Amino acid sequence: MIVPALVVVALGTLFYFSSQKVTVTEHAKLLKEADNYAAKGEYLKEAEALAEVLKNNLPAEMESVDMLRQASAYGNAKHYDKAESSYKRVIGEYPDSEFAATRGLAIMYMKKGEAEKNMDDLAKALQYFERVKELGSQDERYTNLATSDDVNIRRIKQMLGK
Numbered sequence: 392m393i394v395p396a397l398v399v400v401a402l403g404t405l406f407y408f409s410s411q412k413v414t415v416t417e418h419a420k421l422l423k424e425a426d427n428y429a430a431k432g433e434y435l436k437e438a439e440a441l442a443e444v445l446k447n448n449l450p451a452e453m454e455s456v457d458m459l460r461q462a463s464a465y466g467n468a469k470h471y472d473k474a475e476s477s478y479k480r481v482i483g484e485y486p487d488s489e490f491a492a493t494r495g496l497a498i499m500y501m502k503k504g505e506a507e508k509n510m511d512d513l514a515k516a517l518q519y520f521e522r523v524k525e526l527g528s529q530d531e532r533y534t535n536l537a538t539s540d541d542v543n544i545r546r547i548k549q550m551l552g553k
Contacts, residue, residue, distance in 0.1 A: 418447065425460070434468035437461075455485040459492060466499040474499050490526045490533045493519055494540070501543060510551060517547045 421444045428437035441461040445454065462477035478499070481492040497519035504512030520540050527537020 418444065421447075422457075425464075429464065434464045435470065438464035438468060438470070438473070451485060455481055455488040458485075459488060459495060462492070462495055462499075466495070466502070469503075471499060471503055490523065490530065490537075493526060494523045494536070497523055497540070497543070501547060504547075505550075513547050513550055517544065517551065520544050520547070 421440060425437045425440035425444065428434070428440055438461050441457055441464060444457050445461065449457065458477055458481050462474045462481065465471070465474035465477060475496065478492045478496045481488050485492075497516050500512045500516035500519060503509065504514075504516055520543055523533075523540055524537045524544075527533040
C-alpha cells in the first residue's frame with residue numbers, strides 16, 4: 392500500500408512532537424509570533440522568533456523550511472551577512488532545498504545590488520540566477536519558476552552592461 396507523503400510527514404511530525412520537550416501548541420505559538428512580526432514588517436524580530444523555533448531540533452523537512460524563512464527575514468531586514476549564511480547553511484545541510492536557497496540568494500543579492508548600486512552584488516545575483524536556471528533544468532518541478540527568472544537575468548545583465 393502506498394502512503395501519501397503528507398500522511399508520512401504528518402505522522403512523523405506527530406511522532407516528533409510526542410518525543411520532544413516542545414509541544415505542537417508551543418511550536419505553533421512560536422510560528423504565530425514570527426508571522427505577527429512579518430505582518431508588521433519587523434523582519435529582524437521575525438528572524439529572531441524563527442531562531443527560537445529552530446532551537447527545537449525539528450525534523451529536517453520542517454527545519455529547512457523555517458531556515459529558509461529565517462534567511463528571507465534577515466534579507467528583508469537588510470542583515471545580508473546573516474541571510475547569506477542561513478541560505479548557504481540550507482544548501483549545505485538540506486540538498487533537497489538547494490533550489491529555494493539558491494533562488495533566495497539570487498533575489499537577496501539583486502535587491503542589495505540595486506539598492507546600493509553595487510556591481511559586485513549584482514554579479515553575484517546573476518551567478519546565483521544562472522545556477523537557479525541550471526537546477527531548474529535538472530528538475531521539472533522548478534522549470535517554470537527558473538524560466539520566470541529570465542526577466543531578472545536580462546535586467547541584471549543590462550545593469551552590468553553585458
